[in-house]
Amino acid sequence: MKSLKLAAVTIFHPMVAFRFMKRDRTKFNYTPIVVILLLMLFTKIFSIFVTHYPLATVTTRNANVVMECAIMIVPIISWVVASYAMTTILSGEVMFRECLLACCYSLVPYIVIQIPLSILTNVMEESQATYFNVISNFSLLFVLLLLFINLKEMNNYTMAKTFGIIFLSLFTMILLWASISLVFALSMRFVSFVSEIVTEISFRLNY
Secondary structure, three states: OHHHHHHHHHHHOHHHHHHHHOOOOOOOOOHHHHHHHHHHHHHHHHHHHHOOHHHOOOOOOOOOHHHHHHHHHHHHHHHHHHHHHHHHHOOOOOOHHHHHHHHHHOOHHHHHHHHHHHHHHHHOOHHHHHHHHHHHHHHHHHHHHHHHHHHHHHHOOOHHHHHHHHHHHHHHHHHHHHHHHHHHHHHHHHHHHHHHHHHHHHHHHHO
């Protein structure tokens, strides 16, 4: 019940909600984090399979559920890591778990709006796609606004400093993805190289 109230406060009074999240640091519950992330993934999968075909951005025939889930979860986790790293360097006040919690609660508008919107599309026509896109984009903008507010309020930053942290966090995310991609590519080449050597040795031993 407390988590539901906090979710409602996050939507209607976000500044109050985000300040409350770091008020009592001795009692922390990871359950809301797990539940909200699972609900976010459920919402994405639900929208793929329930949204009326003419309005769907991803068709059920071409949908890769694992990839769609990754597209949702990877940016969130990357943002949490990058923004926390920047706030740690630049006199931030938030702990990692609080940063993660605040970012998860910032996703609540997406869940609240997208589920009923997906159902509503089944009584909408293709000519009403504009309304669908506006509401869908509004949910995403709402999430971005809450991410901005939680970064500012939980670290007691000024408006200008918050924008600076966002820019640095986005740059850090790009570096993070690039580094992971580079390590993955090098690892795959190394595995391929070792596999070729093993194959060559096996061939020579047999002949």
